Amino acid sequence: MKKSILLLTLLISIISCNQKNEKILDLTTLSSEEKIDSANIKTLFNSALTDGKSYEWLRDLTQNIGGRLSGSPEAAKSVLWGEKLMKEVGLDSVWLQPVMVPHWVRGEKEIATYTINGEEKNVPICALGFSVATPKTGILAEVIEVKSIEEAKALGDQMKGKIVFFNRPFDNTLINTFRAYGGCVDQRVAGAAVCGEFGAKGVIVRSMTNAVDDIPHTGTMIYGDLPKEKHIPTAAISTRAANMLSIDLKENPSLQFYFKQSCETLADVPSFNVIGEIKGTQTPENIMVVGGHLDSWDLGEGAHDDGAGIVQSLEVAYLFKKNNIKPKNTLRVVFFMNEENGTRGAKKYAELAKLNKENHIGGLESDAGGHTPRGFSIDANTVNTKLLQSWKKLLSPYGLHDLDKGGSGADISPLKGENVTLVGYRPDSQRYFDYHHTSIDTFDKVNKRELELGSASMASIIYLMDKYLYKNTPVKL
Template identity: 70%
Template sequence: MRNIFLALSFLIVISSCNKVKPAKQLAQTVNKADSITIKKIFNSALTNGKSYQWLDALSNDIGGRLSGSPEAQKAVEWGENLMTELNFNKVWLQPVMVPHWVRGEKEEAFFTSSNEKFNVPICALGGSVATQKDGVLGEVIEVQSLEEAEQLGEKLRGKIVFFNRPFDDALLLTFKAYGGCVDQRGGGAKVVGKFGALGAIVRSMTHSIDDFPHTGAMSYGDLEENQKIPTAAISTKAANLLSEKLKENPSLKFYFKQSCKTLPDAPSFNVIGEITGSEFPDKYITVGGHLDSWDLGDGAHDDGTGIVQSIEVLRLLKLNNIQPKHTIRVVLFMNEENGLRGGKKYAEEAKNNNENHIAALESDSGGFTPRGFSFDINSENYDLFMSWKPLLAPYGLHDFDKGHSGADIGPLKNETISLFGYRPDSQRYFDYHHASTDTFDKVNKRELELGAASMTSLVYLLDNYLN
């Protein structure tokens, strides 16, 4: 009896081992298959990529694409035509009304101190009102924060307020440095306008010390019309010089002139294309960037690179004969820069149509060397996402951090969707962000293509493993 028991035990052990081994082999096979597919994606992006030539057309043939402008409309037509030519299963335009602010004539600025005149590179901030026709001239009060300006209160009346808090160069994450300063640009006029200031100028949002002013959005909040004051950014070199001269002569006079204005909202579109899923056509994975840009440069890094990379994701899937299980949708969002109308409209329509979005990926951090992804996901998918690191690490994708995914996909957030932001190296991004230097020649072809392949690889994994 004991021998029979031992024999049966031995058979059970052998049987158990036979059951475990195929499962383990299957896991290894799946990982190997994924690794092979990702390698193919990178090979095709680097040897047969199209993103760089698309960016050339978007940047150089169309240029800066401020919401409501003729250039923005040309970009809409370009995106629709391109995705139609690429034979995506569906391509359509999603109407959205957008703000229409125009810069007008080139701005002028200078200050005088000890009978010496210093010309100042300057640009109006998006949404600002104009100065009076002959400009505005006044003494300057320098502040480092909105709180300091608020405390000065009535002392600001009749003055031009100069916000001069620089980026924190000790922060390795440049987006944190930007986040630590951008409230001056966005809310400076709102704070000082109510105290009767003549105008507000702000140090440009960049690490670089140069003579290129950086524009960007600002808001007056709930100020009365007569409290809205002209607001502009000056270059970092000019900011340093002005600060130095103010120490020598606190009563120096600053002059600036701008003729910008806000027109009635204009009709525009999100541009959408998709590949229909083979198993779950009613479940969506969205990838995108914003089609609009500021008007000073040609919007190559912000966010032309994100646009062409997002379109390339779908082309690379098709090129490698990868039929997605879920519907993969690319969205070229309109009006991220000064209103976020496109992102909000897309989320609104998705909700109205009861669309089930399981994941979204945004590229809006420039076209530099890939570093990884930020993510905003539920705990259920966290371990799954982190398990992909060994597959992506060979391509330089080491940084996987919880955090902001992207402004345009943010409105999609709910308890189940997984949101991701593509994260390239950011050390040079704010050299060009919102400045006239954001041009096609600043984008490296290989870096751009590596980014497109990185995004495609993540979308491939999301499609394979998310429910």
């Protein structure tokens, strides 16, 4: 009994000590102005975690609309959904910005098989965005395995009439999985352009993920300047299937692989960026953007990519309004259309910003999933990079330890300028590529608390940027 009481007392002491340390982290070494900032940041987190709306907004978007590939009826529904929601939040103004977007359709479910030692193996496969279809009967050919674009180029005419299999995996020694993705995504994007030039019959690519499973990952690809007659069908296969095919090719280098897909690129269609803003109280001509992309791939519900970013971005404005935080600069929320296969929305937004001589002094993008917050990457001049990094003492109590120089995001990067401070929200990346571009990127994969922590993190850095960047002289686009 005495031992149990002692352990209980020790546990209570540890908990009490941790609570005290959290208070110390909030206040020690802070100036009087920083104490105000610390209190406001705490308020933003408290509001997000007790009265946040992002999770239910995400449920509505994913469960009632689903996957939102540019040009699809679901993408059109999501535009109306976004416009209505921004108005309900009470933004000062809400409007739709027209943009023409590509319209690629997947068609019937893809099929892939091969036979070895008399056993037919079914292969999980999905067409890559912008790929052409196979003939209606599919294609059947021998397979050549390569690990890189350079290796494929070196084969030259040996690829003629063959299916080229790109099988370079993620580098699992890289802690940042986005670096691993960047290290091998070129084979997905450019593989068909290289192999089509030499008369290959088709391309299959190992899915872009750390996971070894039976889930194929789609994503965009390009043919570049390749003439249409050399466009070849391109698809991704699951990582487990890729491993097995590689083993089987060693046993039988002459095995033949069959796949069939019926995808098609249709004419461009009209769509919209959805935009809403809270007018700035002191320098309304200066604009701070926060956003994500409204479109998603068609296989799943686009929950992490990028439904999470969409609802978090709007929740930044919601948290400001709920807590009566009035931005000095105009805070503009943008739901960009067509990030996944064209970034037409981002380009149109930047084009019109330049045409209208708008002054963008900052931007924040969320397009890395709804997992636990880790920090932000900063794309800014040296002075502003150091300024943002000086806020670490205010942000680190919330797990926001990473404030590193780096990219911001595909949708806000066209706004880049010498005095424009662009920031990318960076949650933990370890699970992101389990779901990225797949049929399992669904609402149930998003944790409510992690999502809300992300909204509060984004609101906090926007609060600081608005307060301390607004004196900077912006560069007109």
